[in-house]
Amino acid sequence: DNEVVLYGQVNLGLNITTAGTDQLKVSNISSRIGFKGQEDLGGGMKAFFKVETGIGPDSAPASSFGSREAWVGLKGDFGSVGLGRGKTPYTLATEELDPFYFNESLGLTNTSMSNYRANNSIRYDGEFGPVSVAVNNSFGEDKTAGKNASNEISASVKFSGQGFAVFGAVNSNKPGGAKANDAYLVGASANIGDLNLGGAVQHTDDAAGKNDDVLLLVGYTMGNASVQLGGIVYDEDRKTKDQVTAGFYYSLSKRTTILTEYTSNYVGVKNDNSFIVGLAHSF
C-alpha cells in the first residue's frame, strides 16, 4: 500500500487523414508515463501523489513532467483533497460518454470554452453512497495592478445506479477582467446486457453566444470485441462542426488492445475524415 507505482500507456496508430491534405501518418494516441503512490497515515487517512506525463513516442516532442496530471493530497472518510493540475470535473463528465482512444474527447469540451486540464488547482472529491461529487478551482495567477486574476471553477455530480448513471457538470472559466464563459452539461449512461447507451446535452453561454449541443452514444461488446458509435449535433447557430465517430476494438489481453477508429468532422465547408488502426498497450 505504500509503494510507488510506475504506470503508463504507449498507444500508436497508422492514421489516414484528410485534415489539411490527405496524409498517411503514424499518430500518437494519448501516450503517457506516470508515477503514483499513496501512504497510509493511520486512522483511515492516506496521503497520495500522482505525476503523469504525456509523451509523443512517434516524434518525441519536448516534454513537461506532469503535463497530464500532477497531484498531492490527503484522503479519508471525508473524501479527497488535492493540490495540483489535471482534468477538471467538467472534462471528466464529458469523458463518461467518450470511449474513443484517438480523440480524447468526443468534442463537448472543444466547444465549451473550458480548459481540458486546469493548472494551479485545489480539488475536492467525495462519495456519498451512490452519489459522487467533485469540485475544482483553478487560480489564474495572472493578476496585475489593474486587472483581477483569471479563475476557473468546475464541479460535477454523479448518481450511479444498477447498470445506469446520471450526471451533471458546470464549468465557469473567467478570464481576468472579462465575462465568464459558462458551460452546463447533463447526461446519462446505461448498460443493458452487452449494449451500452449514453446521451448528453450541453448548454454554453460564452463569448460565442448561447448554444446547445447534443451527444449520443451506442455500443455493443461481444467477448473481446467491442464496437462503439457516437455523434454530436452542434447548435444550428454555430454551424461549424458536427461529428461522427465509430470505433472497433479487439482486446488481446487486459492490457493490450487493437483499435480501429473513424472520425468525420463537419468544419463549415467540408468534412475532415480520419481513420486509424492502432495498438494500445498499458503497463
Added chain:
Amino acid sequence: DNEVVLYGQVNLGLNITTAGTDQLKVSNISSRIGFKGQEDLGGGMKAFFKVETGIGPDSAPASSFGSREAWVGLKGDFGSVGLGRGKTPYTLATEELDPFYFNESLGLTNTSMSNYRANNSIRYDGEFGPVSVAVNNSFGEDKTAGKNASNEISASVKFSGQGFAVFGAVNSNKPGGAKANDAYLVGASANIGDLNLGGAVQHTDDAAGKNDDVLLLVGYTMGNASVQLGGIVYDEDRKTKDQVTAGFYYSLSKRTTILTEYTSNYVGVKNDNSFIVGLAHSF
C-alpha cells in the same frame, strides 16, 4: 544494494503573496523526481549514479531531465569522486541553516554571486573521522579564441561534534576574462534538547563590492510539531534586502508533512510578504 531506486517529493501549497501584486496562488515547493542507485564493485568500491529532475506539478513547465542533480561516480574508503551537475559545496553549506521548504535557501546564496547548482562538474567528497570535506570544480566550456573559459570552484569543510557542528565554505565564480566573484562563509549549528540554534556570517567580494551578511536561526521541536524562525541581515552598504522567515511544521508521518511558512523580504522600498500552507510528500 544493486537496486535502482525511484524517489521524489511532491510538495504544493496555497500561497498568498504580495510580490508584484497581491495574489492567491498554488505554488510548487521544490517538487522533484529522481532515480538513483549504486553497484558494489568489490574491495570496498562502489559505483553510483543519480538523476534528479525538478518538476512543477502546479503548471507543468518544460522540464530538463537531471535539472536538479545528475551524477555518476566511484566511492570507496578514499571518499567519493563524481562527474555531473548539482548543488555546490557552498550551496550545501548555506543549507545547513535552512530548514525551510518554500525558499530553497534562506538567502545567503542569493547575494553571493555563486551558482546554486553547477554544471559540468567534477567533485570530491571525503570523511575523515568527524571532519567532512567537499570540493567541486565546474568547467565553463565557453572558451573562445580571445577569452578564457569561465570556471567556478567551491569547497567546504565541516566538523560534526556531539550535538553541534561548525563549518566553513568558499566559492570562487570566475566569468571568462573577468574578475572572480568570491564568497566566504563560516557557520555553526547546535541541538540542545528540543531546541536547535544556528548562525553564519558570509563575506562576499564580487562585482557588487565587499559585503558581510549575518544569518541567525532558532527552532523548537515538540513531538510531531516543529517551529523554525530565521533571519538575515544584509550588509548596510547593499541596503536592498533583509529577510525574516518563520515556519510551522506538523508531520503526519515520516514521509508527509503539513507546512506553513511566512517570509518577509525587504526589497529597497517595501516588504514582499509571502504566506503558504502546503503539503509535502516524499516517496
Added chain:
Amino acid sequence: DNEVVLYGQVNLGLNITTAGTDQLKVSNISSRIGFKGQEDLGGGMKAFFKVETGIGPDSAPASSFGSREAWVGLKGDFGSVGLGRGKTPYTLATEELDPFYFNESLGLTNTSMSNYRANNSIRYDGEFGPVSVAVNNSFGEDKTAGKNASNEISASVKFSGQGFAVFGAVNSNKPGGAKANDAYLVGASANIGDLNLGGAVQHTDDAAGKNDDVLLLVGYTMGNASVQLGGIVYDEDRKTKDQVTAGFYYSLSKRTTILTEYTSNYVGVKNDNSFIVGLAHSF
C-alpha cells in the same frame, strides 16, 4: 515476464578537445533513461513497449521523453512489428562496427544523408535461422497541397556464423518533392580468439554526389581490458573528413567501465582532436 523495467546509462567523461578552441570539458557520453516491458499474450505472442530518453547529466538541457527510442508493438514466431521512433536498420548496421562510446557512430551515418533515428516509423524485425532482417519506413507527415510527403525507408540483412557475421544495409531518404538520398553498406566482422576484426564499405548517391567510404576496425580483449582501433577513409572526391578513433576500456564490473578514447577528424584544413577519460555506468 510482465514486468516494467527501468534501465539506463549515466556516462560522463573529462574531455580535452581542439574542436573550435582547445578546451577541457565534462562531456556527456550518450546517457539515457528508459522504461521497457513486455506482456505475454499467449500462443507465442507478446506485446512490447520501450520509451528511452536521452539525458545530459552534465548540464541538463531540455529533454523530450522518448528522444532516443520509443516503440509499441507485437512479436511472435513471425518476428516483431513496431510503431514508433528510433535508430534505423541502416544506423544499427553501421553500429555493428562501432564499439566506441563517445562518438555514437564511427562516422558512416554522418556522411550518408540518412537520419540517425527516424520518427513516425513502422518497423519489422525477423529472424530466419542465422539470418536476421529489419525494415523500417518513416512517414514524413509534411505533405502540402503541391508537394508529396517526405519518406525514408531503411533495411538491413545480417548473416551470423560461428564467430563471424556479414551484413548489408540500404537507406533511401527522400525529401518531399526532391531526389532521394541513397546509401548502401556491406560489412563483415569476426572474432578470432581475443581479437576482433571488422570492415565495411559504404556507397552513397545523394545531393553531394556519388562517394565510397571505407571503414576498418581492429580490437583486442584481455580479461577486463579491451583496446579498439578504428578508421574511416572517405572518398577522395569529398576531401572533407577522415577519422581515426582509438579506445581503451577497463571493466570494473559488467555494469561499470572506465573508458579512454581518442578521436582525430580531418576536417578539410586541420585535424580536430578529442581525448576523453570517463566512467560509463549502466543500470
